[in-house]
Amino acid sequence: MFLALREIRHEKLRYGLIVGMIVLVTYLVFVLSGLAYGLAQQNTQALDTWNASKIALNSDANDSLSQSLITKQTTDKLSLTKHEAYVGQAGVVAKAKGQAKLSAQFLGIQENQFIYHRLTTVAGHKPTTNHQILVDDSFKDNGYRLGDQVTLNSLTGKYQIVGFTHNAKLSVAPVVYGTLPTWRALAHVTSAYQAGGIVSERSTFKGADSSLRTLSLSQFINKLPGYSAQNMTFSFMIGFLMIIAMVVIAVFLYILTMQKLPNYAVLRAQGIPAKVLVTTTITQALLLVVGGLLIGAGLTALTVSVLPFGVPLAFNVPLLVGVTGGILLTGVIGALIPVRIILHVDPVSVIGG
Secondary structure, eight states: OHHHHHHHHHTHHHHHHHHHHHHHHHHHHHHHHHHHHHHHHHHHHHHHHHTOOEEEEETTSTTOGGGOOEEHHHHTTSOOOTTEEEEEEEEEEEEETTSOOEEEEEEEEOTTSHHHHHOOOSEEOOOOSTTEEEEETHHHHTTOOTTOEEEETTOSSOEEEEEEESSOEETTEEEEEEEHHHHHHHHTOOTTEEESEEEESOTTOOOOSTTEEEEEHHHHHHTSTTHHHHHHHHHHHHHHHHHHHHHHHHHHHHHHHHHTHHHHHHHHHTTOOHHHHHHHHHHHHHHHHHHHHHHHHHHHHHHHHHSOTTSOOOOOHHHHHHHHHHHHHHHHHHHHTTHHHHHTOOHHHHHHO
């Protein structure tokens, strides 16, 4: 440890450049991880609040709730319990006088079922009539207020915002909760259709009808437009960044090792064991990586504090621990690559050369 610190203090510029590179990689990985998790959250926040296990959709809907329609004739054949709830989804454009238009996802639910009971409000109350809506609090950030009269798509009627709820987003769009009759009007379907899907808390639930296809909630989430592709893209980017970090650290340490070869040869000739030199190299790498991680984490925290509210940056502790551990591991692996040179250095040939 002493030898490693002494060498770092003596070669400030050289090691400062390595730390700077690690800081940049760490900062980029942390920010990308935060964006990946934040976007993933905004795809599924509304679903997460339901705490459901299964969803049944029309078998011809291609696993899409917005394209699914379930008739009352079908639901009459099912034995539903208090653990099931009807839901209908429709894309809408919300507009209130004096406010900007907002694209949102309308979710029609039933007042006496579990999804309605699971909803929590941060202001106002839940809808109790067909012309009342509960909206995600991002509406409030865009200037909407309790009591605002909102038009949805081309419907002539107006809908009053009676409450705001937190973290209600689906497919990165804010959610508007209302009633199933309102959903039917938005979806332009008749009262012959009960809902778009049936959500269940029970893991054993199965829509026992040939016209229905039952999915686990995780399967349904993976089918959300762009969800899997987005997560895979971010995962590959983070993985490649870690590989690049390992290669760059290894190259830097290899060059430093080659430059210090005469010094290592002298130390070996003085009887210093190769183990001490190897330990010094690995300790040096860990100090550089840890220093870079701390500075990168500080820059990330600073970025979060100045970013606009709308940027979907969120952090998950297990994910951050995994990313941090991955960067530390790449640093150790990068440090091990030049170890072979240290182990096989020949004092006579190096000093004599």
